[in-house]
Amino acid sequence: MTLAEAILLTITTAATPLLLAAIGELVVERSGVLNLGVEGMIVMGAVVAFAAAQLTGSAYLGALFGMAAGCLFSLLFAFLTLTLVANQVATGLALTILGLGLSGMIGESFVGQRGVQLEEIAIPVLSSIPLIGNLLFNQDLIFYISIFSVFGVSWFLFKTRLGLQLRAIGDSHGSAHALGISVIKTRYLAVMFGGACAGLAGAQLSLVYTPQWVENMSAGRGWIALALVVFASWRPLRVLAGAYLFGAVTIGQLHAQALGFGIPSQFLSALPYLATIVVLVIISRNRRLTLMNTPASLGQSFVPDR
Amino acid sequence: MTDQQPGHGNCLLEVRGLTKVFGELRANDGIDLEIKSNEIHALLGENGAGKSTLVKMLFGSLEPTSGQIFWKDKPVRITSPGQARALGIGMVFQHFSLFEALTVAENIALSMDQDVSIEGIAEQAAVLSREYGLPLDPHAHVADLSVGERQRIEIVRTLLQNPELIILDEPTSVLTPQEADRLFETLAKIRAEGRSVLYISHRLEEVQRICDRATVLRHGKLTGACDPRLETPASLARMMVGSEVKSVSNAGGTITDEILIETRNLSAPARTPFAVALKDVNLKVRRGEIIGIAGVAGNGQSELFDVLSGEETVPDADDVRICGTSVGRMGISERRLLGAGFVPEERHGHAAVSDMTLSQNMVLARHHSDADVFLTGGPLKIIRYDAVKKASERIVREMDVRMSGEDPVASSLSGGNLQKFIVGRELDRQPSVLIVNQPTWGVDAGAASRIRQALIDLAESGSAVVVISQDLDEIFEVATSIAVLNEGALSEAEPASMMTLERIGLLMGGIHGEDTKVEAQHAH
Amino acid sequence: MRIELEKRPAYSALFSMLSPFIALGLTIIAGAILFTALGKNPIDALYSFFIEPLTELWSLHELLIKAAPLILIAVGLSVCFRSNNWNIGAEGQFIMGGVVGSIVPIYFHEWNSFIVLPLMLIMGMIGGALYAGIPALLKTRFNTNEILSSLMLVYVAELFLDWLVRGPWRNPEGFNFPESRSFNDSAVLPELFPASGGANMGIIFALIATLLTWFMMRHMLKGFEVSVLGQSARAGRFAGFSSTKMIFFAFLFSGALAGLAGISEVSGAIGRLQPDISPAYGFTAIIVAFLGRLNPLGIFAAGIILALTYLGGEAAQISIGLPDKVARVFQGFLLFFVLACDTLIHYRVRLVTAVKARTEGEGAS
DSSP: HHHHHHHHHHHHHHHHHHHHHHHHHHHHHHHOOOOOOHHHHHHHHHHHHHHHHHHHHHHHHHHHHHHHHHHHEEEEEEEEIISSSSOOOHHHHHHHHHHHHHHHHHGGTTTTOOOOOEEEEEOOTGGGTHHHHHHHEEEHHHHHHHHHHHHHHHHHHHHSSHHHHHHHOOOOOOOHTTTOOOHHHHHHHHHHHHHHHHHHHHHHHHHHHHHSTTTTTTTTTHHHHHHHHTTTOHHHHHHHHHHHHHHHHHHHHHHHHHHOOOOHHHHHTTHHHHHHHHHHHHTTHHHHHHHSSOOOTOOOOOOOOO | OOOSSOOOOOEEEEEEEEEETTTTTTEEEEEEEEEEEEEEEEEETTTSSSHHHHHHHTTSOOSSSEEEEEEEEEOOOOHHHHHHHHTTTTEEEESSOOOOTTTTTHHHTTTOOOOOOHHHHHHHHHHHHHHTTTTOOOSBBBGGSSSSHHHHHHHHHHHHHSSEEEEEEEEGGSSOOOHHHHHHHHHHHHHOOOOOOOEEEEEEHHHHOOOOOOOOOTEEEEEEEEOOGSHHHHHHHHHHHHHOOOOOOOOOOOOOOOOEEEEEEEEOOOOOOSSSSSSEEEEEEEETTTEOOOTTSSSSSSHHHHHHHHHSOOOOGGGEEETTOOOOOHHHHHHTTTTTTEOOSSBBBBTOOOTHHHHHHHHHHHHTTTHHHHHHHTOOBBBOHHHHHHHHHHHHHHOOOOOSSSBGGGGOOOHHHHHHHHHHHHHTTSEEEEESTTTTOOHHHHHHHHHHHHHHHHHTTTOOOEEEEOHHHHHHHSSEEEEEEEEEEEOOOGGGOOOOHHHHHHHHHOOOSOOOOOHHHHHO | EEEEEEOSSSHHHHHHHHHHHHHHHHHHHHHHHHHHHTTHHHHHHHHIIIIIISSSSHHHHHHHHHHHHHHHHHHHHHHHHHOOOOOHHHHHHHHHHHHHHHHHHHTTTOOOOHHHHHHHHHHHHHHHHHHHHHHHHHHHHOOOOOOHHHHHHHHHHHHHHHHHHHHSSSSSTTTTTOOOOOOOGGGGGBBBTTTTOBBHHHHHHHHHHHHHHHHHHHBHHHHHHHHHHHHHHHHHTTTTOHHHHHHHHHHHHHHHHHHHHHHIIIIIIIIIIOOOOSSSSSHHHHHHHHTTTOOOOHHHHHHHHHHHHHHHHHHEEEEEEOOTTTTHHHHHHHHHHHHHHHHHEEEEEEEHHHHHHHHHHOOOO
């Protein structure tokens, strides 16, 4: 493995959780729901995945449990915002606050343990292609899922009937209801999908990225994922580009820290967060464009009259 | 006239004792309705009579509290729009159930219950729209289409399901008279094919013209079933409104030469992708004059209101003048100080804050103009609610606002009563200039006539009034001169006495309209 | 079975009062279940969580020390949230208040004067306000989502503080510990009753901020403007109020109070700068604001309750060996229940069983 290859490999590892969480949130927001609890769902996914992997000895079971944990945790949000029409912004924050607390409590006994790492799966033939083979076809399962999810979601949203209905609900839940499309049920499913994706993103952190449990190990990735969805104008392929851009920034600043350059490490660590703000400013500056792209019913509660 | 036994053979849809209760409100109370096959049946009633509730139950989007629906003499429970469609009921909504961000074909696909490819739908839609003379581009985005075109999507998408009964909810409220004529032709064609139409309206003249039978609702109850062609407009109105509504008297005061509102070549770019740009609007309103501004929804009405009120400013101060002062760059509060009053279209969330009390809503519009009474002096600006309450009680008395409790929140008032309060809030200041947008939209007949009379009285007492309205009857009732707004451009105002419905219709559709070549030639 | 909501014609004043109490009750029940699941006697656990900290004078002092920053921040946030501006970066503004307020005692550490403390407090407020001004500026100028920008700035502030105390501001006589010089006496917030415990002026600031904000929101046109713009930007424009100015007002106001909380904490409870000056006060204050129903007086009470969960967490760790993270879980539960109970204010909630829905559709309400 060359140095360049090694660096690219770390970039894919850093980008994968962002990509997964963002693609999940994209589906949620396309249905008109704003779930600010991504950070909480990721961290819950991370701790449950780690615990399950430790207890069963299987990283795959760990990943599965992490996904389930994110999904179940998102149901809490769904119940409050969809059934009880609570404010989505506040409830999303609540989910993050609870997730950070609950994961700390669950993970307390696992702090400092060495984890089980998810192994790479080399795809025969393809993995031996020079240059890209090792990078793209000798990776762990979660990486493959993350790439697949981009194209899967893209196909689902733009080529299937259910995807059309989901976009319609995000555009106007009132009209969708009038046509007999089940707004609440579809939104429940979307939120749960987002939760599962965030949970899997968390599992990637504690089983691949740094195979151990550290409190608050999501470190703001949930929020960056939320920003990525805006950055991508709610389009799956642009999320892919954005996630890898941020992966590169993250890895770049780590290498810069290692090399020194005389820049304080804290300033470099702040780069991904500052980059998020800069990207948001650039993207949202055009008010008209933002208004055109944003799902029109995003963040609004819906109460069907019966 | 009606047969009480269900199942005498020739009824397509029959409803017995249908009731819907919302909390304490009986929105529909024991409604009976019969629609025969091959007829255009009118459902008449004024705003809030329960027409929409009834059809929502027929289309499965509301669940009846009690009562029975028969479809072709068999009792049915319609629990979802999908089921209604499966039975053969199609619906064209009043406020369209369309998705702006999607294409025409995608919008149609959403109302089909089976999974059809978008391309297949586009083809079918193209064939149908040719057949019925309803031209449509299946790949256009709805956001780019006019109101008339949007209605065509709704109709085509309903026809695609091959329904036996088509429900149309207030379809002409958004059309020009000429577009309405074309719609009537389409309806006649639909009936000729053996289908039935349930036509919901509060416009008597239309109903008498195209409907075979009529059912009339008032306050959620059935008040009559008749053949509208055998009735007079007065007898139909009585069934609809109950008591006689006081007609508006328009003696016509003296109009002086003093211009109180003026815009000079006023242009304003569209602020959002969904807004309309104003183009060279020239408007002069003199003391004593009421100018009615007609036009189909979405042609720049709210944009014009915003620049007149100062909610949006323009770079050149001289573009808008109120009472002789150049106000283009002034905000709404400063314009109010000059003696101007404003009544926007939307009651909830624009003219009033729904969860605030009437007296708080009083502060909303008048904290600046009545600062000496409503606020203490000094930098703290403490609100003197005792003085505010007194003022809002005065308005409640003056405008006969019906409400429960002493100072209720705005959302608890009916549309008509809240509108009376909102109009009264401005009249109470005796404004020398009043700009109103859709003053009686969604308001019951009694309140509407009271509000219109108040506008006329204000003009007679020497103010200048601008009434922006999509209701042509209203415009003819109050206006001394009439102009038409079309795609952000305003026609020259002409005396109301010289205006005809046809002429307004041409001006409304004059420049826009894709298939109105004939009219376009007549329009100047 | 499903849950149906029916909009009330006007919001319920009764449930508007009751909902925080129902939420508290539900949280305590959920807490009891949690403690049982952790293998503790729920009665003992609840006792050491909620009662024990109140039984001794010194811990009452601790309660006030913890409540002060929560109340200060939450009162500021209430104005933000009421005007529909989602400042969730109060944690960062708290830190920057602490940092900017500490400039004087760190650079002029030998300056003893009565003016030092007021200067620190004012500079702390300015620091917090300016830092909150960034998301406000980005929102008004570039239409940038203030939730994400204000939150990102929290991470930046944390790293900035970390750099300061490990770098330029590290105590030259401090054996390389990552902390600044200890403040001299004139830079330390005075204690209220030094004889019985450490409670300082912070709680007085919180009380004053609460009362002034309450007065503004209740009686002044400015408070009315906040409510109108929060409920409907369109109606606000009709009233002649400016959304842009309100965004700045709300952010600067809440930033200043968070900054004041920050410098009060640094100068009062800690006495120097160190990498970690806040146990997530800025985030917990969001819970305080909602539990207090965005009403300053309610927030004062809510601040005391949330402060109790901090102390209770410590107490329960010592006395019955509960993990200290339980306090955070508790706080999370509380916010969830508060938000859920708020539904009762605007809606009637009823359970509809499937059978009943099929036949009647009319449930008991």
